[in-house]
Amino acid sequence: MMRGLCFFLIGVAAIQVAGWVGLPKALYVTKAQPLEYRHKTHAEKSGSAECDGCHTLGADGVFAGLPKTESCAACHTEPQGKSAAEATLVNSYVKTEKETPWLVYARQPANVRFSHAIHTKRAKLTCERCHGKHGESDSLRPYQENRISGYSRDIWGRSISRWKRVANEGMKMDDCEGCHKEQGFDTGCLSCHR
Amino acid sequence: MKPTRRDVLALGGGAVASVFFTPVPWKLLDDASIWTQNWPWIPQPVKGPVEWKESACALCPAVCALRVKMAGGYAVGLSGKDGALCALGYGAHQMNWHPQRLTVVLHNGQPSTWEAAEAAFQKACADGPVAIIDGRPGRGSSQVYRKFAEKTPGALYAVVRTPEEEALRPLAALVGVPVEQLGYDLENTKLVLSISAPLLEGWDGPQRVQRLWPAMQIIQAETELSRTGICASRRVQIKPGSEAMLAIALAHVLLDEKLATGPRPATSLAEAATLAGVEIEEVKGLARTLAAERPSVVISARPEPAVAALNVLLGAVGAKGGIVAQSGAPEAAKSMDELPGTLRAALLDSTVPWDRKPAGVQEVFRFAAWRGGDEQGWLLPAPGFLEEATDNPGTGSRAEALLKPPAGVKTAVAFLGGELPAAKLVESAIVPLTCKLAAWPASAPDWQNNWSSGWTAAWTPAVLAPLATKLNQESKLMPAGGGRRQA
Numbered sequence: 001m002m003r004g005l006c007f008f009l010i011g012v013a014a015i016q017v018a019g020w021v022g023l024p025k026a027l028y029v030t031k032a033q034p035l036e037y038r039h040k041t042h043a044e045k046s047g048s049a050e051c052d053g054c055h056t057l058g059a060d061g062v063f064a065g066l067p068k069t070e071s072c073a074a075c076h077t078e079p080q081g082k083s084a085a086e087a088t089l090v091n092s093y094v095k096t097e098k099e100t101p102w103l104v105y106a107r108q109p110a111n112v113r114f115s116h117a118i119h120t121k122r123a124k125l126t127c128e129r130c131h132g133k134h135g136e137s138d139s140l141r142p143y144q145e146n147r148i149s150g151y152s153r154d155i156w157g158r159s160i161s162r163w164k165r166v167a168n169e170g171m172k173m174d175d176c177e178g179c180h181k182e183q184g185f186d187t188g189c190l191s192c193h194r
Numbered sequence: 195m196k197p198t199r200r201d202v203l204a205l206g207g208g209a210v211a212s213v214f215f216t217p218v219p220w221k222l223l224d225d226a227s228i229w230t231q232n233w234p235w236i237p238q239p240v241k242g243p244v245e246w247k248e249s250a251c252a253l254c255p256a257v258c259a260l261r262v263k264m265a266g267g268y269a270v271g272l273s274g275k276d277g278a279l280c281a282l283g284y285g286a287h288q289m290n291w292h293p294q295r296l297t298v299v300l301h302n303g304q305p306s307t308w309e310a311a312e313a314a315f316q317k318a319c320a321d322g323p324v325a326i327i328d329g330r331p332g333r334g335s336s337q338v339y340r341k342f343a344e345k346t347p348g349a350l351y352a353v354v355r356t357p358e359e360e361a362l363r364p365l366a367a368l369v370g371v372p373v374e375q376l377g378y379d380l381e382n383t384k385l386v387l388s389i390s391a392p393l394l395e396g397w398d399g400p401q402r403v404q405r406l407w408p409a410m411q412i413i414q415a416e417t418e419l420s421r422t423g424i425c426a427s428r429r430v431q432i433k434p435g436s437e438a439m440l441a442i443a444l445a446h447v448l449l450d451e452k453l454a455t456g457p458r459p460a461t462s463l464a465e466a467a468t469l470a471g472v473e474i475e476e477v478k479g480l481a482r483t484l485a486a487e488r489p490s491v492v493i494s495a496r497p498e499p500a501v502a503a504l505n506v507l508l509g510a511v512g513a514k515g516g517i518v519a520q521s522g523a524p525e526a527a528k529s530m531d532e533l534p535g536t537l538r539a540a541l542l543d544s545t546v547p548w549d550r551k552p553a554g555v556q557e558v559f560r561f562a563a564w565r566g567g568d569e570q571g572w573l574l575p576a577p578g579f580l581e582e583a584t585d586n587p588g589t590g591s592r593a594e595a596l597l598k599p600p601a602g603v604k605t606a607v608a609f610l611g612g613e614l615p616a617a618k619l620v621e622s623a624i625v626p627l628t629c630k631l632a633a634w635p636a637s638a639p640d641w642q643n644n645w646s647s648g649w650t651a652a653w654t655p656a657v658l659a660p661l662a663t664k665l666n667q668e669s670k671l672m673p674a675g676g677g678r679r680q681a
Contacts, residue, residue, distance in 0.1 A: 007201045010205055015208070149229050
């Protein structure tokens with residue numbers, strides 16, 4: 001009897017370890033960004049720590065997306081140092097006028113419509129509320145891609161259990177709904193899925 | 195210690211019981227459901243820099259200003275720049291991906307080549323006569339068609355008149371002004387008496403009357419209940435084919451009650467009211483309202499001289515809120531319906547509705563971006579939505595192409611060896627228009643017997659050529675039985 005219980009508990013423990021430790025490691029593949037980028041350094045040198053200095057909203061409130069290569073070219077027509085990333089930026093993107101294929105941590109599925117203007121202007125949310133301290137980072141975090149869904153790990157959140165998540169962790173529909181419920185803003189399906 | 199079968203079963207039992215307390219089933223289920231949205235054969239919008247560009251919709255003569263959301267060089271969303279768009283307009287960027295998109299030359303429904311089409315057209319030009327049919331005159335391409343017709347012996351240039359223009363033809367004859375110059379000043383109109391005109395169903399473009407209504411009052415006189423009739427402030431039931439009689443009866447009341455001066459129609463009030471199927475008291479009330487609510491105008495669905503004469507009596511011709519003439523309108527041109535019935539060939543621009551072609555023509559060269567109707571003759575693939583420059587004949591402005599057309603597609607201008615002239619803004623101004631009615635005009639031939647088969651049924655295809663194409667395509671895609679559930 002004790003022997004059977006022992007094997008039962010070994011089975012329980014093995015699966016618990018596999019599920020909580022092994023699954024995240026197996027499920028996500030780490031990919032390198034095409035370039036190194038230091039938000040902190042750029043903020044210091046440009047003298048502006050405001051996110052919307054580069055991640056602009058148009059006059060009509062539409063989010064312009066990531067800065068284009070032409071924005072980088074304003075300073076990086078020639079390498080600003082001897083790093084490999086600098087050479088790659090200038091030679092592969094600025095001189096060829098190609099856009100940098102950044103791996104976007106917060107990219108949502110194509111069937112989701114999200115208005116940055118409504119959230120930052122009307123609801124007065126800070127960028128950090130969803131994106132964390134990304135703007136103060138001195139290097140880009142490794143991008144972890146879900147092997148099955150193809151989306152960034154940031155969408156699910158760092159914690160595999162999604163238990164006791166911090167405010168800026170996770171960008172799934174549950175997270176949107178949870179925040180809306182907290183703030184008392186009820187929304188229908190068509191608010192985001194048009 | 196050698197594990198026994200019982201040990202393995204206990205281990206497996208523990209694993210199975212435990213797995214539901216790990217994220218494995220729940221996380222994998224979630225990821226798998228997202229994975230099904232991203233199967234490679236499900237079309238996904240292109241990822242790329244998002245930008246908004248301005249353009250114009252070429253689906254109908256209204257040429258609405260557009261804001262186009264572009265992602266990675268593709269159009270992924272549309273909205274109106276000056277207001278809402280029609281239902282078709284909001285999804286028009288998807289039409290380029292329609293399964294019925296035309297990208298190869300077809301001859302009598304069979305694949306062919308541009309070289310063969312060009313050779314056949316050159317032979318037709320040599321045999322003569324050929325006609326170049328323009329569905330939307332006043333554009334840069336219209337100038338190319340005109341020039342081609344001028345320099346090619348035996349070639350003719352003709353236009354497809356919209357039902358709105360056709361309805362104004364009797365008045366154009368009365369005032370001696372080309373019909374291209376005439377138009378309704380509805381923006382200043384207080385009351386419209388519509389005689390069977392589908393004002394709220396796409397008349398003069400899908401937006402114009404809908405923007406003005408209900409501030410602009412509509413009285414609808416019609417034989418069959420229409421959506422305009424439902425929305426109108428007042429609806430008058432008339433007999434089929436009796437539009438002229440209603441106009442005559444109204445003219446009698448205006449003259450009897452000294453609300454207007456002019457010649458009197460030959461048909462009496464009682465006779466006209468009886469033929470129209472309207473009580474005399476109702477006619478009187480209608481005429482008094484028309485006179486009291488000036489500026490008012492009468493709009494008919496078809497060319498009716500009596501309606502033109504009624505507008506003259508009402509003082510609506512050349513007056514604010516009535517029918518006005520504008521300079522800067524496209525040059526006068528022959529209507530396609532006035533062409534001789536012995537044409538060797540006709541080249542139809544992509545703006546010509548699918549159901550229109552010159553009568554008796556031997557060979558048709560039709561440009562179209564989508565398959566959508568009769569494929570006899572040559573079917574030549576034209577650029578689709580936003581894939582070619584869009585001219586607004588009203589303003590002379592031009593929106594350049596935003597999208598690259600697929601290989602194998604050519605414009606009619608390129609086919610004729612021409613080049614689009616530079617866009618030139620139109621300087622339009624109201625031209626004074628006066629008309630004195632010497633005698634009551636003779637009515638148009640009776641159309642009582644074919645009123646439903648012709649004009650009313652052809653309205654939507656005539657106004658919205660691509661809409662007709664799409665409707666036709668959708669009907670082809672429907673299952674047998676017209677898509678209706680079988681009992």
